[in-house]
Amino acid sequence: MDEPHGSNRLGWNTLDELALNIRRDAVQMTHLGKSSHIGSVLSIADILAVLYGSFLNVDPAFPRKPDRDRFILSKGHAGAGVYAALAECGFFPIDDLKRHYQDGSNLSGHVSHKGIAGVEFSTGSLGHGLPVATGMALAAKLSGLDHRVVALLSDGECDEGSNWEAFLFAGHNKLDNLVVVIDYNKLQSLKPVSETLALEPFADKLRAFNWAVEEVDGHDIEALQAVFGRIPFKTGMPSVVLAHTTKGKGISFMENSVLWHYRTAQGDEYTAAMAELADRQD
Amino acid sequence: MRDAFVAALVSAAQSDEKILLVTGDLGFGTFDPFVKAIPERFINVGVAEQNMIGVSTGLGLEGYKVFAYSIGNFSTLRCLEQIRNDAAYHEANLTIIGSGGGFTYGALGMSHHATEDLSILRALPGITVVAPCDAWETTQAVTLLAAAKGVSYLRIEKQTPLRTGDLGIPFVLGKARRLREGRDITIIGSGGVLAHADSVAQRLAERGLSARVVSMHTLKPLDDAEILDALRDTRAILTIEENTILGGLGGAVAEVIAESGRSVPFRRLGMQDVYSSVVGSQDYLRQYYGMGIDAILDASLKLIARAA
Numbered sequence: 001m002d003e004p005h006g007s008n009r010l011g012w013n014t015l016d017e018l019a020l021n022i023r024r025d026a027v028q029m030t031h032l033g034k035s036s037h038i039g040s041v042l043s044i045a046d047i048l049a050v051l052y053g054s055f056l057n058v059d060p061a062f063p064r065k066p067d068r069d070r071f072i073l074s075k076g077h078a079g080a081g082v083y084a085a086l087a088e089c090g091f092f093p094i095d096d097l098k099r100h101y102q103d104g105s106n107l108s109g110h111v112s113h114k115g116i117a118g119v120e121f122s123t124g125s126l127g128h129g130l131p132v133a134t135g136m137a138l139a140a141k142l143s144g145l146d147h148r149v150v151a152l153l154s155d156g157e158c159d160e161g162s163n164w165e166a167f168l169f170a171g172h173n174k175l176d177n178l179v180v181v182i183d184y185n186k187l188q189s190l191k192p193v194s195e196t197l198a199l200e201p202f203a204d205k206l207r208a209f210n211w212a213v214e215e216v217d218g219h220d221i222e223a224l225q226a227v228f229g230r231i232p233f234k235t236g237m238p239s240v241v242l243a244h245t246t247k248g249k250g251i252s253f254m255e256n257s258v259l260w261h262y263r264t265a266q267g268d269e270y271t272a273a274m275a276e277l278a279d280r281q282d
Numbered sequence: 283m284r285d286a287f288v289a290a291l292v293s294a295a296q297s298d299e300k301i302l303l304v305t306g307d308l309g310f311g312t313f314d315p316f317v318k319a320i321p322e323r324f325i326n327v328g329v330a331e332q333n334m335i336g337v338s339t340g341l342g343l344e345g346y347k348v349f350a351y352s353i354g355n356f357s358t359l360r361c362l363e364q365i366r367n368d369a370a371y372h373e374a375n376l377t378i379i380g381s382g383g384g385f386t387y388g389a390l391g392m393s394h395h396a397t398e399d400l401s402i403l404r405a406l407p408g409i410t411v412v413a414p415c416d417a418w419e420t421t422q423a424v425t426l427l428a429a430a431k432g433v434s435y436l437r438i439e440k441q442t443p444l445r446t447g448d449l450g451i452p453f454v455l456g457k458a459r460r461l462r463e464g465r466d467i468t469i470i471g472s473g474g475v476l477a478h479a480d481s482v483a484q485r486l487a488e489r490g491l492s493a494r495v496v497s498m499h500t501l502k503p504l505d506d507a508e509i510l511d512a513l514r515d516t517r518a519i520l521t522i523e524e525n526t527i528l529g530g531l532g533g534a535v536a537e538v539i540a541e542s543g544r545s546v547p548f549r550r551l552g553m554q555d556v557y558s559s560v561v562g563s564q565d566y567l568r569q570y571y572g573m574g575i576d577a578i579l580d581a582s583l584k585l586i587a588r589a590a
Contacts, residue, residue: 113372121343125367131333132368135340138325142302143344162364165333172328 011088012053015221017281018088019049023250024277025084025097031270033101035109039248039260041081043185043218044152047243050224051181052085057147060090063117069147070136072121074129075154075183079111082119091118127160129153130180134166137178137238148231150179156188159197164209171210176232180211180240183218185247187258203242211240218243251276283438283474284312284381286417290424291349292319299323301428302341306334306352308381331356335364335378342374347428353387354380354396354437358403370408370433377427378403383413383437383473384524385558385567395558395567396437400472401529403435404502410434410455411502413523413531415476418447419459419499426455439564442474446497456500458508464492466586468512471522472498472531474564475573479522482578491586501531509538518547518585522573527552547588549581 012018026041052058056069073082080100087094099105106115110124123129133151140147157163170178184202186193193199203213212233216223224243233239247261248254251273254265265273292315295301303316307329317324327334331352338348350357357378358365369376380399387394404411412427412434414420420438427434451459458470462483469479476497483493494516496508512519519539521532532550539548551573560570568574 122367122371125363127332128336128364128368131336131364132340132343134333135337135342136344137340138337139341139344139346142341142346162332162336165328165330166336169327169330169333169337 015049015053015225018053018085019046019221020277020280021088022048022081022084024274025087025094026080027251027265027270027273027277029080029084029097029100030264031266032098033109034264034266035080035101036262036264037077037080037109038265039254039257040075040078040154042249042251042254043245043247044078044081044183045250046219046221047152047181047183047224048081048085050221050228051150052089054225055228056150058118060118063091067145067147070120070133070149072123072129072133072149072151073111074123074151075126075157076110076123079109082111083107083116086116086118092116126154126157127162130163130166134170134175134178137170137175138173140177141175146177148177148179150181152181152183155182155184155186155193155199156196158182158199167206167209167211170238174236175238176234176236178238179231180238182240182242183245184242185245187247187256187261189261190258206240206242210237212237213240213242215242215244218245219249250280283414283417283420283442284440286420287379287424287438288312288315290421291428292316294425294428295320295323298347298428300345301347301349304334304338304341304348304350306331306350306356308352308356331360332364335361336368338376339364339368339372339374342369342376343372347375349377349379351379351381353382353394354399355393358396358399358435362402365403365409365433366406370406373408373432375431377434377436380435380437383439384475385564386439388564388567389561391561392558397524397553397558398526399435399437400501400523400525400531401533404529404534408432409502410500412455412500413437413472414499415471415474415497416442416444416446418445419453419497422453423455423499426453430455437473439474442477444474444477444480453499456503456505458505459497459499460494460508461497462493462495464494465516466491466493467518467520467582468494468496468516469520469522469578469582470496470498470509470512470531470535472501473524475522475524475568478568478573478575478578481575482582485579486582493582498531501534504534504538506538509535510542513539513542513544513546516546517589518582520548520578520581520585521550521552522578523552524568524573525552526555528555547585549585551578551581
């Protein structure tokens with residue numbers, strides 16, 4: 001199989017290209033690993049591109065530098081997207097992505113930090129990332145440090161009560177160095193969010209917990225850059241970027257389909273998926 | 283024991299500015315000495331234990347040394363997955379305090395009876411599990427845990443009659459303390475209920491029998507050598523804990539005995555795989571559930587008889 005890049009040099013110049021590369025890497029990874037959750041990765045590919053490509057203060061040469069921004073992927077099942085983003089940004093060789101899901105690999109299906117440069121925190125069970133991010137944000141405040149802590153949550157994940165404990169705590173404690181991005185693709189594991197546990201009025205709920213909320217098209221790179229540029233939205237309040245997204249975004253037959261929470265692209269489906277991504281590049 | 287915990291923590295925190303006390307909205311009055319001395323390092327997260335462990339993990343990963351406090355089951359079982367996935371897997375600096383171990387809150391009912399926490403926490407890799415038998419051991423444990431790395435669980439109670447600090451036996455995490463020497467039986471205990479074992483040893487002495495009494499304050503890492511010594515030196519072994527006999531102190535000792543290839547008459551006293559459904563004082567419930575002085579004495583005599 002052809003690699004997306006012939007070498008480890010960075011194969012993108014724009015955030016659109018980075019997002020496309022993340023999508024292509026992730027489709028290949030899930031294809032090779034016969035793993036699931038590609039729809040969830042495609043949903044956040046543009047968000048990851050903006051975070052890693054422009055917003056987060058991170059450095060592949062010094063992955064643990066003390067003043068780095070902390071990023072936690074709380075929807076750990078989309079770990080392939082973070083691995084791809086890190087590899088595309090030079091944290092480790094892109095070739096390593098082929099080990100995802102393989103026997104003996106540490107590139108687990110749900111994002112893991114052990115032995116992987118750039119991953120701040122391992123998740124997989126939903127509802128864990130935000131409380132930990134909240135503690136990191138509190139630590140920065142206590143220590144007088146000005147880095148930011150960003151947690152990326154799924155919408156379905158907001159069924160977990162632990163998130164609302166943390167929403168309460170962070171709002172109460174005015175942690176304006178804390179940012180939550182919600183991948184609001186309106187589909188969860190079995191059914192649409194609205195038919196499972198309705199979150200609407202979602203933004204109002206979050207505002208009622210004393211968070212500042214801005215809504216954005218989660219696939220509009222320029223709009224995402226603009227909204228991240230305004231963080232914190234309000235001094236003394238944590239920020240939520242409520243990103244309206246499409247599950248499976250970028251591959252027509254995967255879009256808005258619960259099936260692609262689980263299915264892995266093989267055979268003709270894989271060929272078609274890669275062809276669509278190639279077309280986007282042209 | 284709880285006051286000893288707070289006093290030791292205030293002392294440790296005054297010499298280490300990275301120590302934080304986090305509570306899940308419990309400890310009325312208890313924490314006054316800490317709040318008075320170091321108010322800026324006292325954090326009440328509210329009645330939200332999952333968030334308490336998550337926030338504490340985040341603080342611990344950023345270089346703070348966190349003591350996270352709630353009542354036994356609340357700081358452990360309610361947020362077990364946060365302890366496993368977040369704190370322990372990431373090796374955060376965090377000591378979880380389970381207050382009201384065993385039947386400390388006996389009259390409050392089964393929700394407040396912590397009778398499986400030791401077993402469940404012991405099963406998690408990378409967690410030091412400590413159940414001191416008195417205020418002195420508590421003080422020592424807090425001092426050492428404040429300087430330790432990684433995740434620990436410290437189970438404390440309220441009133442305990444023992445004063446083992448007078449014995450001159452040092453407290454080292456992972457190293458049992460031999461409180462009394464004897465040949466006929468070794469009684470190994472964790473937590474305040476060990477006081478009963480000490481009383482039983484005196485009664486056995488009146489009958490011309492001698493009991494070694496061991497405080498296994500650290501259930502993990504377990505002091506295997508002390509158990510092997512008991513196998514070698516004494517004729518029977520009895521464990522006593524205010525906790526289920528499955529997987530806690532008794533289970534841990536049984537594992538060591540079974541794998542040693544040696545054998546002596548052995549029994550585990552503790553909760554016999556049941557939930558508590560009656561209430562009462564701590565001493566009453568110990569008797570009711572078969573870990574009172576009479577039960578320990580009876581079990582000891584039977585084990586010694588079997589060894590004859």
